[in-house]
Structures are given as structure tokens and as C-alpha cells.
Amino acid sequence: MEEMRERKIVVAVDESEESMYALSWCLSNLQVHDPKTTLVLLYVKPPPPAYSSLDTAGFLFPDDLLATMEKYSKKLVDSVMHKAEAIYRDFGVDVCIYLSLSLSLHIFEIKFHTDTQVKVEKKVGSGNAKDVICGTVNKLGADILVMGTHGYGFFKRALLGSVSDYCSKHVKCPVLVVKRPKNN
Amino acid sequence: MEEMRERKIVVAVDESEESMYALSWCLSNLQVHDPKTTLVLLYVKPPPPAYSSLDTAGFLFPDDLLATMEKYSKKLVDSVMHKAEAIYRDFGVDVCIYLSLSLSLHIFEIKFHTDTQVKVEKKVGSGNAKDVICGTVNKLGADILVMGTHGYGFFKRALLGSVSDYCSKHVKCPVLVVKRPKNN
Numbered sequence: 001m002e003e004m005r006e007r008k009i010v011v012a013v014d015e016s017e018e019s020m021y022a023l024s025w026c027l028s029n030l031q032v033h034d035p036k037t038t039l040v041l042l043y044v045k046p047p048p049p050a051y052s053s054l055d056t057a058g059f060l061f062p063d064d065l066l067a068t069m070e071k072y073s074k075k076l077v078d079s080v081m082h083k084a085e086a087i088y089r090d091f092g093v094d095v096c097i098y099l100s101l102s103l104s105l106h107i108f109e110i111k112f113h114t115d116t117q118v119k120v121e122k123k124v125g126s127g128n129a130k131d132v133i134c135g136t137v138n139k140l141g142a143d144i145l146v147m148g149t150h151g152y153g154f155f156k157r158a159l160l161g162s163v164s165d166y167c168s169k170h171v172k173c174p175v176l177v178v179k180r181p182k183n184n
Numbered sequence: 185m186e187e188m189r190e191r192k193i194v195v196a197v198d199e200s201e202e203s204m205y206a207l208s209w210c211l212s213n214l215q216v217h218d219p220k221t222t223l224v225l226l227y228v229k230p231p232p233p234a235y236s237s238l239d240t241a242g243f244l245f246p247d248d249l250l251a252t253m254e255k256y257s258k259k260l261v262d263s264v265m266h267k268a269e270a271i272y273r274d275f276g277v278d279v280c281i282y283l284s285l286s287l288s289l290h291i292f293e294i295k296f297h298t299d300t301q302v303k304v305e306k307k308v309g310s311g312n313a314k315d316v317i318c319g320t321v322n323k324l325g326a327d328i329l330v331m332g333t334h335g336y337g338f339f340k341r342a343l344l345g346s347v348s349d350y351c352s353k354h355v356k357c358p359v360l361v362v363k364r365p366k367n368n
Contacts, residue, residue, distance in 0.1 A: 006215075025358060029191075029328070031215060120212075144213070144360075149352075165349060168333075174209060176363040177352050 008144040010040045012133050012167075013080055018148030022178035024087050026146045038119040042136055043080050044129040077124050084122075115135050130163050134170040146176045194224045194238050194326040196351075197264055202332030206362035208271050210330045222303040226320055227264050228313040229257050261308050268306075314347050318354040330360045 011026055013019045023041070026032065032039050125132040137145045147164045168175045195210055197203045211214065216223050255345070310317040321329045331348045352359045 022358075029215065031213065164352070167350070168348070168361050172363065172365065174206075174360055176358055176360040178358040179356065181356065 005036065007034070007037045008140055008142045009037060009144050009146065010133075010137050010140065011146045012041055012042050012044070012129075013084055014043065014129075014148075014149060015076065015080055016150055018180045020087055020148075021180040022146050022148035022176075024086055024090070025173075025178045027087065030144070030146075036178075037048070040140065041081070041084055041120065041122045042125065042133060043077060043123070044125045044127065044132045045077055046157055047127045056093075064135060081122055130166045130170075133163070133167050137167075137171045137173060142171075142173050144174045144176060145171050146178060149177055149179050189220065189253070191221045192224055192324055192326045193221060193328050193330060194226055194321050194324065195330040196226050196313075196332075197268055198227065198313075198332075199260065199264055200332060202364045204267055204271055204332070205364040206330050206332035206360075207268055208274065209362045210269065210360075214328070215331075222305060224305045224307060224324065224326070225265070225268055226307045226309065226312065226317060227261060228309045228316040229261055231311045241274070265306055282301075314350045314354075317347070317351050321351075321355045321357060326355075326357050328358045328360060329355050330362060333361055333363050 009032060010025065011019075011023050013023060026039075031037065038073060123136060126137060133145070133147075136142075145167060147167065149164060164175070164177045168177070193210065193214060193216060195203075195207050197207060210223075215221065307320060309320060317329070317331075329351060331351065333348060348359070348361045352361070
């Protein structure tokens with residue numbers, strides 16, 4: 001049997017229950033509790049408004065509106081990452097160290113009750129989800145990308161469901177698309 | 185940690201190196217060496233000619249041609265399954281029991297050097313790959329479907345690459361599409 005080498009499992013998380021189910025599936029089915037494995041949680045938040053303080057119609061965007069949007073965006077990130085932590089707890093995982101860096105990288109270590117440590121990195125990107133996910137996965141040289149699917153209706157799926165289709169074609173590593181069972 | 189339940193991992197295999205790479209990836213990365221896990225190798229051979237002994241142009245298909253085609257089809261199945269066995273051997277797997285049933289089901293057990301047994305079922309279907317794969321996966325209540333991708337050019341991919349896209353949308357379980365690295 002070949003010797004286990006360093007592995008990176010990237011899980012793309014977002015606000016949806018589907019992505020949390022994908023994370024949970026990943027914890028039960030992939031060999032994550034291995035000292036040579038790093039679990040990378042990747043969240044892509046929508047890009048910040050690209051306009052200057054003066055929009056095309058000549059209206060001024062008040063600073064407090066921009067600040068509120070930024071605050072909302074931060075809350076969204078926190079909410080997603082907290083949801084992810086709740087998933088770990090369900091799997092009997094204790095958070096040991098939590099380092100939060102200001103930019104886009106959070107690192108902490110979690111410990112399984114079996115005393116096997118799992119390294120977890122949290123990455124927060126900004127921009128078009130498709131491009132950021134593919135770019136990050138390829139740059140990291142990840143071993144697998146895990147994504148959820150959205151149970152959207154036809155029109156929404158036409159726009160949003162294509163993220164996983166796009167990523168399957170554009171990342172260099174295996175892609176696991178986890179569908180949430182209807183009865184969950 | 186939740187107790188491990190019976191799991192079925194279906195790997196769709198075909199003549200391609202890509203599908204063999206997918207099998208090999210699966211052996212190194214998924215928890216297959218678990219007593220409650222069954223690895224199902226699914227091969228879909230092209231459907232038998234649907235025409236009667238008289239084709240539309242009025243020509244007679246000689247029996248020996250049909251027999252040759254059937255023989256070729258059997259050889260194809262054997263070749264794919266032998267390739268798959270070679271993959272096991274690379275992973276230090278010994279075949280212990282090999283039962284070959286006449287219709288479309290082969291069952292054998294393989295043993296890892298670590299004394300952990302893996303149950304492997306070989307299934308051979310016939311017909312449209314997309315439909316047979318999705319039908320089998322859903323009927324088995326599989327936990328995951330593992331597929332390779334083909335490194336075809338644009339036109340072939342437009343026709344053939346869509347098998348994995350189609351399956352991702354039509355099976356009820358997570359789908360893992362394994363891309364073979366270019367340098368392998």
C-alpha cells in the first residue's frame with residue numbers, strides 16, 4: 001500500500017444547508033482524521049461593490065451604507081463558519097486552537113475524541129464563486145474539491161447550479177458533488 | 185462519532201485509463217478497507233444489436249457475425265475487469281475468492297495486507313451507459329458514485345463527457361468525478 005502523503009481536501013462552503021451537508025458527508029466518509037490531511041474550508045463572499053463613491057446616476061453612496069454592507073458581509077462569513085463548526089461538534093470534534101487573522105485566512109486545529117488531530121484551514125475569498133473556487137483549488141494543488149448541490153428550481157439552478165458543473169471542468173483534481181437527500 | 189453503517193461505493197469502470205485512475209484514487213482515498221463497505225465495480229457494455237437477423241436494407245446478418253460480436257463484447261468485459269484487478273494488486277490487494285456467475289453479477293472478496301477484508305461486487309450492465317449507471321446506483325441505494333473523466337477533445341467530450349454531467353444530476357447520492365492528472 002502506498003505511503004500516505006500530504007493531502008488537501010477543499011470543501012466549498014456557503015450559506016446553504018446543502019454545503020453543510022457536503023461538509024458533514026466529507027467528515028464521515030473521507031479520511032480526514034489523518035495527521036497528513038488538511039481540511040480547507042473555502043467560503044467565497046460576493047465581491048464588494050465596484051463603484052466609486054459616486055455612482056453612474058450621479059448619486060452619492062453614503063459611507064455608512066458601504067460600512068453597513070461590509071459589516072453584513074463579515075456577518076455572513078462568520079455565520080457560515082459558525083455553521084461549519086456546529087457540524088464538527090456533531091461529529092465529536094473539539095476545537096483546540098482558533099487563530100483568526102485579519103485578511104482572508106483563518107487557521108485552527110480540531111481534535112477528534114479519538115485523539116487524532118485534523119488540521120483545518122479556513123479561507124475566505126471574494127469575487128465570482130466559480131473563478132475563486134477553481135483558482136484556489138488549483139493554486140493549493142488540492143487533492144479533492146467537495147461541493148454541495150443546491151436544491152433550486154429550474155431557473156435558479158440554471159444560474160447557480162452551474163458552479164459545480166463549471167468547477168468539475170476547470171479544476172485539476174477530483175471533484176465530489178454531494179447531493180443532500182430529500183428526507184434530510 | 186456516528187457508528188459506521190453498511191456502505192456501497194459504486195465505481196463506474198470502462199476501457200479507459202481514466203476510469204482505472206478513478207478506481208485507484210478511490211482505493212487510496214475512500215475508506216474502502218472497512219468490513220461494512222462494499223465496492224461495486226460497474227461496467228456498462230454497449231447494447232447488443234437491436235435488429236433482427238434481417239436488417240432494414242434486407243441483408244441477412246450471419247449467425248457467426250452475431251456470435252463474433254457477442255464474443256468481442258465478452259472479451260471487452262473481461263479486459264476491463266482484468267485491468268481493475270491489476271489496480272487492486274498495485275494496492276497490495278489479494279484476491280481470495282472469485283465467483284463468476286453467468287449473467288451480470290460477479291462477486292469476489294479481496295483481502296488487504298492489513299487483514300482487512302473488502303467486499304467487491306462486479307456488475308456488468310448493457311445499454312446506454314448514462315441510464316444504466318444512474319438506474320443501478322439508485323436501485324442499489326449507493327452511498328457514492330465514482331467516475332473518471334475522459335480527456336477527449338471538444339467534439340468527443342460533447343458526446344461522451346456528458347455521462348458524468350448527466351449522472352451528477354440524476355443519481356440520488358454524491359458523485360465523485362476523478363480527473364486523471366496530465367502527467368500520469
